Amino acid sequence: MMYDQVFVLFLFCLLFTTSSAESNHKWRSSVTMFNNNDYQETKSSIIFPLFGDVYPNGFFFAEVSIGQPPKPYFLDPDTGSDLTWVQCDAPCVHCTKAPHPYYRPSNDLVPCKDPLCSLLHSDDYKCDDPDQCDYEVEYADGGSSLGVVVKDVLSLYLSTGIQIRTRLTLGCGYDQLPGASYHPLDGVLGLGRGRSSIVSQLHNRAVIQNVIGHCLSARGGGYLFFGDDLYAxxxxxxxxxxxxxxxxxxxxxxxxxxxxxxxxxxxxxxxxxxxxxxxxxxxxxxxxxxxxxxxxxxxxxxxxxxxxxxxxxxxxxxxxxxxxxxxxxxxxxxxxxxxxxxxxxxxxxxxxxxxxxxxxxxxxxxxxxxxxxxxxxxxxxxxxxxxxxxxxxxxxxxxxxxxxxxxxxxxxxxxxxxx
The missing domain is CATH 2.40.70.10 (Acid Proteases)
Structure with a gap:
């Protein structure tokens, strides 16, 4: 939910981007499986290295690859919210500085009648446009994100050595207001308990068990995982x-x-x-x-x-x-x-x-x-x-x-x- 006040130099993030992207490349498997909605669920996990620290940076982030071809985005892993969103140029009304160029969404808009859209709104919500689902997320630190819900391909790596590319629902944020704990990142990785979270969507496709875990190092960095095969x-x-x-x-x-x-x-x-x-x-x-x-x-x-x-x-x-x-x-x-x-x-x-x-x-x-x-x-x-x-x-x-x-x-x- 991003509450704490932090002041981070954007230049640091840009310098850190290069080194993290290079190190990530070393451990990825080359085996791929493309957009199959009929995965046979196995005991596996999806693992993301984490970067950052509690102090002096004041936040952790994971690199997530989105789109075709896949492009990297730095997202704040947040167990206090459900919707994953990325700042996008659709066009961007108010957007903050970010480590990467703004996300260019696919043309696969989520319609208002989609069940996932109803999860983001109150029961009396009425669509301005039946062909698209709008969203607005407000955080306790005063920050917010407003945008449209889309579907796009995420490239993920299972602990079994298999790369999967699956189409999931996420937010394309074109109007962001930074809160007191503003982080210079591309967006938020929503890991909450709701059905709109990335992990819940992956579970519904029988990719992984609906389990989230993280291990944060006091010396900085760590890892985030989805699934249940990394522990007894x-x-x-x-x-x-x-x-x-x-x-x-x-x-x-x-x-x-x-x-x-x-x-x-x-x-x-x-x-x-x-x-x-x-x-x-x-x-x-x-x-x-x-x-x-x-x-x-x-x-x-x-x-x-x-x-x-x-x-x-x-x-x-x-x-x-x-x-x-x-x-x-x-x-x-x-x-x-x-x-x-x-x-x-x-x-x-x-x-x-x-x-x-x-x-x-x-x-x-x-x-x-x-x-x-x-x-x-x-x-x-x-x-x-x-x-x-x-x-x-x-x-x-x-x-x-x-x-x-x-x-x-x-x-x-x-x-x-x-x-």
């Missing part, structure tokens, strides 16, 4: 998705712990959101956590600073802090404890390394923010910073969310890679 379910810690929130990957924690001890915060509803770099808590929970952190570092060689505006709360040491390992001993881990069965609990651990950053000024800053203060009301978001160095899995078929500690620095070993 028995090795994953699972909790059920909330049945009261069908729009998000959410769960209800039995208790919120600080340093292994109770905080008094129970029945804590959280949303796992890859579109948010930082973690956001409602004002009450945030206030409790902040007071606990402040109390914990009393007497420690850390002093709160006001001249570092990287994040709301930063501290400096007696010397510039070089890495989180220099100061992590002064902070305690957080834990979300979820009910996973009768008298059993599953725990999502957030060590100091997963809620702190080291700023460019050599301060240590807390990457957990007050969500109520920016309009998220009582919503609690687990953002990228707190999911680093974990494989996090959203199993839409079994309605469960899973996680396990992982090395996210290397792509998982499979036949489609390193060829």
């Amino acid at each position: 379910a028995s090795q994953i810690t699972w909790t059920s998705m909330s049945s009261n929130d069908i729009n998000h990957y959410s769960a209800v924690a039995v208790e919120f712990l600080f340093g292994g001890k109770g905080t008094g915060i129970k029945n804590f509803h959280v949303v796992f959101d890859s579109g948010s770099s930082y973690t956001y808590l409602n004002s009450q929970t945030y206030g409790i956590l902040l007071s606990l952190v402040m109390k914990e570092i009393e007497g420690k060689p850390l002093q709160e600073v006001n001249d570092d505006q990287t994040l709301p709360f930063c501290w400096k040491g007696e010397e510039p802090i070089r890495g989180i390992s220099d100061v992590s001993k002064y902070f305690k881990p957080l834990t979300l404890s979820f009910a996973s069965g009768w008298r059993t609990e599953s725990q999502f651990q957030i060590p100091p390394e997963s809620y702190l950053i080291i700023s460019s000024k050599g301060s240590v800053c807390m990457g957990i923010l007050n969500g109520t203060a920016i309009g998220l009301q009582n919503l609690n978001l687990i953002g990228d910073i707190s999911m680093q160095d974990k494989m996090v899995i959203y199993d839409n078929q079994k309605k469960q969310i899973g996680w396990v500690s992982a090395n996210c620095d290397r792509l998982p070993n499979s036949n489609a890679l390193f060829l």
